[in-house]
């Protein structure tokens with residue numbers, strides 16, 4: 001890359017929170033054949049050439065394991081060039097310097113780096129001559145009109161501020177981590193217009209977009225210089241209908257804009273928000289809600305899966321799951337897009353991964369993130385709980401760090417592409433080699449930090465947790481959760497290794513020992529729903545049918561309620577239906593009361609909530625502390641709807657052959673799933689009609705169709721039963 005010849009530059013005297021604009025003026029006299037701009041920064045940037053934004057990548061260069069991998073973007077800028085040119089690159093904090101992020105620890109050296117950029121422009125003329133412009137001491141720098149910006153902070157803008165350029169300063173900073181762009185770009189995806197605007201009981205002027213989304217607001221206005229448009233964001237209103245931002249914690253999430261004179265249009269340049277509502281805190285005279293709209297941002301990815309049923313509430317749930325994926329696939333897979341977190345939590349990433357691969361083509365998205373997982377993995381094998389990692393963070397423990405095995409395996413299942421396994425095999429091996437070095441029990445994973453079955457509901461009423469952390473998790477044994485995931489990761493390494501032609505005999509022997517040790521240690525203590533579910537799902541049960549029956553009985557006995565948290569929930573319905581309890585699985589899915597998937601829908605949710613009772617039946621909140629309304633983990637239930645309720649399963653990885661075995665339930669009149677695979681479109685539809693049931697199945701490849709216990713082997717085609 002030409003950029004290796006350029007120098008990092010910064011603004012003289014810039015604080016780590018300054019948002020500088022770097023400028024280079026140059027002349028092009030000859031007719032141009034091609035012009036390519038390479039650029040990156042330690043933050044997020046936008047590049048503007050002759051007043052026009054370069055490219056469509058929002059929040060470039062994205063978020064990677066920066067000290068090892070920093071993406072460089074290449075833009076074709078031929079059509080933006082003129083004879084006299086001004087190239088401007090503005091650099092804001094972005095994810096690099098996470099101002100206003102309380103949890104990141106102060107020991108992160110990146111937090112103290114000044115804002116820097118590096119760029120190279122290669123211009124080839126028609127006559128064969130070439131000119132290169134590299135960032136160096138010829139460039140100039142000034143404060144920009146963005147006076148303060150941060151991912152959690154939002155943006156402060158003063159359009160009356162005039163730039164004062166002075167020579168930029170060349171910095172001695174490494175370039176070894178520069179890599180070409182790998183991930184799909186984050187781009188503007190769709191527009192959402194205000195649905196209503198109203199006064200709250202407290203007198204606040206609030207605009208409702210009708211959809212919780214991730215992105216930003218865009219407004220057009222005519223104003224006098226110095227007039228202000230100040231906006232705050234929120235996901236929900238409180239019980240009284242007032243604007244509520246408590247769940248953002250320390251994320252300020254405001255746009256504070258000081259107008260220039262005349263007509264103007266603005267959208268934040270270096271941040272994003274998770275919101276449904278805007279509060280207009282101050283506005284120029286005459287400003288109306290019609291002058292503002294919202295723009296949805298996420299990584300470029302093609303939609304591949306659709307669900308639709310005869311139940312509007314279920315359809316809303318399906319929509320919420322899609323919106324939570326859109327909202328949390330913004331360059332990396334995040335837990336939530338709004339509070340002072342928005343991290344690449346490995347656990348959430350693996351929990352939702354199967355659903356994600358069905359709803360969208362996420363190959364490129366995960367190829368980049370998994371490269372960051374490899375880069376973030378420590379030499380002794382541990383995988384951080386969040387990727388990209390933060391210095392203050394630690395190993396993720398069972399179900400979190402196991403993303404290193406689970407995600408590539410799932411990508412292989414959905415897309416049939418062995419390279420996901422080949423790329424990750426060493427990292428997987430390193431991970432399972434690490435576990436015995438910290439475990440307190442041979443052939444199990446015990447005595448280590450883990451989040452357990454995070455947010456589960458099964459603690460007995462008299463349980464008094466020793467710490468606040470413990471109060472947020474269920475009652476499943478941490479050692480069981482970790483050991484079950486250890487067994488699963490070893491099993492994935494075995495299966496992946498066989499496909500890659502590796503000798504896996506030592507892992508096979510290890511897996512046999514783990515299963516034996518697991519049964520001896522936990523076999524008689526499978527108490528919680530999650531303990532049973534994990535034991536079933538990872539093939540660790542001695543008598544799976546009896547255990548599944550006990551699980552179904554336990555759910556019935558507690559009033560047909562699930563009690564599982566982040567870790568147990570994704571597999572719960574699968575294990576019920578695998579062992580003949582599909583009716584219980586359906587009861588859980590269709591339950592409208594807390595706890596259940598349709599409860600949040602009954603409360604008006606437009607995205608998936610972090611807590612089953614993020615808003616309680618009486619309208620109060622679960623808590624301020626950890627209450628996201630856009631948290632996809634429980635949305636993982638969509639993979640049961642695709643794979644079991646509609647029954648679309650890959651009989652061979654990548655759906656090269658399929659098994660279609662729907663599990664209908666008369667409480668729902670009809671259900672359909674459409675899935676675009678590399679081999680074409682699969683559709684599975686069922687509908688109850690006067691005492692019988694009609695199935696419509698489209699398969700682009702040979703399929704085994706299983707209906708009511710009968711198997712039909714068919715070639716590709718459309719079938720009615």
Ligand code: BGC
Pocket residue numbers: 335336341345347348451454626
């Ligand atoms: C996140 C979770 C994450 C968890 C770790 C939370 O704050 O939002 O979804 O996995 O921490 O337990």
